[in-house]
Amino acid sequence: MKTVLLLLDGLGDRPHRELNGETPLEYAATPNLDRLASAGETGIMIPWKQGVPLGTEVAHFILFGYDMQDFPGRGIINALSRDVPIEKDAVYLCTTWSWVEEQQGLAIRQRWTEGLAPAEINELRQCLPQTTINGLRFDWEQSYDCHGVLKITGDSASSQISDSDPFYDNSYVMKVEPYESDTIASIRTADAVNIYLKTVYESLKSSPVNVKRKQAGKPLANFLLTKWAGEKPDIPSFEEKHGMKSCIVGNGLLMYGIAQLHGMDFIRYKDFQAGVKLALDNEYDFVHLHSKKTDEAAHTKIPMNKVKVIEEIDAAIKDLVNSALHENILLIVTGDHTTPSSGSLIHSGEPVPIMFIGKNVRVDDVTAFGERNCTKGSIRMYGSDLMQMILNLTDRAQFYNFRAGSKRLNHIPKSINKF
Numbered sequence: 001m002k003t004v005l006l007l008l009d010g011l012g013d014r015p016h017r018e019l020n021g022e023t024p025l026e027y028a029a030t031p032n033l034d035r036l037a038s039a040g041e042t043g044i045m046i047p048w049k050q051g052v053p054l055g056t057e058v059a060h061f062i063l064f065g066y067d068m069q070d071f072p073g074r075g076i077i078n079a080l081s082r083d084v085p086i087e088k089d090a091v092y093l094c095t096t097w098s099w100v101e102e103q104q105g106l107a108i109r110q111r112w113t114e115g116l117a118p119a120e121i122n123e124l125r126q127c128l129p130q131t132t133i134n135g136l137r138f139d140w141e142q143s144y145d146c147h148g149v150l151k152i153t154g155d156s157a158s159s160q161i162s163d164s165d166p167f168y169d170n171s172y173v174m175k176v177e178p179y180e181s182d183t184i185a186s187i188r189t190a191d192a193v194n195i196y197l198k199t200v201y202e203s204l205k206s207s208p209v210n211v212k213r214k215q216a217g218k219p220l221a222n223f224l225l226t227k228w229a230g231e232k233p234d235i236p237s238f239e240e241k242h243g244m245k246s247c248i249v250g251n252g253l254l255m256y257g258i259a260q261l262h263g264m265d266f267i268r269y270k271d272f273q274a275g276v277k278l279a280l281d282n283e284y285d286f287v288h289l290h291s292k293k294t295d296e297a298a299h300t301k302i303p304m305n306k307v308k309v310i311e312e313i314d315a316a317i318k319d320l321v322n323s324a325l326h327e328n329i330l331l332i333v334t335g336d337h338t339t340p341s342s343g344s345l346i347h348s349g350e351p352v353p354i355m356f357i358g359k360n361v362r363v364d365d366v367t368a369f370g371e372r373n374c375t376k377g378s379i380r381m382y383g384s385d386l387m388q389m390i391l392n393l394t395d396r397a398q399f400y401n402f403r404a405g406s407k408r409l410n411h412i413p414k415s416i417n418k419f
């Protein structure tokens with residue numbers, strides 16, 4: 001049986017006064033999602049731990065059945081999303097060109113400098129120092145717009161270092177420190193990154209790009225903020241782990257990078273409606289159909305924007321509803337985390353609604369898809385339960401303690417080693 005996981009990024013939300021105290025999902029008119037809820041088993045899922053806000057990349061890592069302690073860092077996903085070959089023993093950081101001002105420290109004016117032209121980014125790249133610091137070498141590669149990947153190589157390179165990017169505006173560039181570590185390697189790497197960033201700042205300050213931008217009254221690109229250091233992961237592919245041939249149907253670089261990390265195929269759609277068709281029309285055992293629109297709408301901090309996006313998605317999923325109700329597939333609809341459409345948090349840590357539709361599910365009494373409606377459903381689960389539940393509902397789950405081969409499997413293997 002084929003599984004389609006319809007994942008609406010940042011779907012969960014909070015109640016808003018302008019929506020009569022409802023969440024965007026509760027407020028939106030969603031006849032198709034409600035039909036699915038009526039025909040399915042519903043509930044709530046804690047993506048990782050109660051109250052912990054997650055980013056899309058770590059949330060997917062957990063939902064796909066991997067351990068948080070094996071997460072290699074977003075820097076790796078960004079590098080993979082640009083097809084940068086990941087070298088063993090190298091460290092990869094995410095970077096952004098940013099605008100800072102000296103004010104008892106380096107105060108952030110813009111975490112992501114607005115309106116940088118490709119030619120300007122090329123000039124900025126020329127300003128980056130080519131020196132070796134503490135025996136470490138630094139190489140920078142653009143990923144898109146003002147975002148890039150910084151590769152650190154050398155014997156003592158360590159990914160156990162903190163971020164210089166404070167992640168929130170109205171803050172200061174942070175000193176890079178050894179992170180949850182006191183090894184010589186992490187101390188030397190943190191120290192080298194601080195020296196590197198100081199050198200970059202001195203060189204960018206007086207660069208022709210910034211002189212011209214200052215004259216034109218444009219935001220400057222005088223700092224390279226760094227975050228999310230990571231190293232080459234040592235993890236099995238999605239198919240090795242779950243025995244299912246899988247793909248992500250989505251768009252955007254992040255989802256491509258996530259697919260690369262888990263060894264999944266990637267099918268890019270032009271618009272979501274086309275994505276629904278692509279998700280159904282293929283030979284994969286597991287299809288992850290992803291929309292980022294819900295999360296992006298929530299980040300505008302206008303709840304009605306998310307309502308509109310949810311209603312558009314609802315109108316686009318008719319084919320998926322028909323397949324789920326009339327064909328032999330398992331459909332799951334959920335989000336990866338909560339993105340509140342108001343308040344100061346970027347993402348927040350509430351559970352998300354979830355529903356399973358398929359011939360083996362125990363249909364409950366819930367008839368509308370929403371955060372609080374689903375709380376009345378029968379499922380209580382963590383994100384880490386998802387893959388095992390899918391294997392079970394599609395009759396792939398291995399009987400616990402069967403020893404089919406040299407490794408413990410969560411799924412019935414497609415082939416065995418004959419005697």
Ligand SMILES: [Zn+2]
Nearest residue numbers: 010295339347
């Ligand atoms: Zn988000």
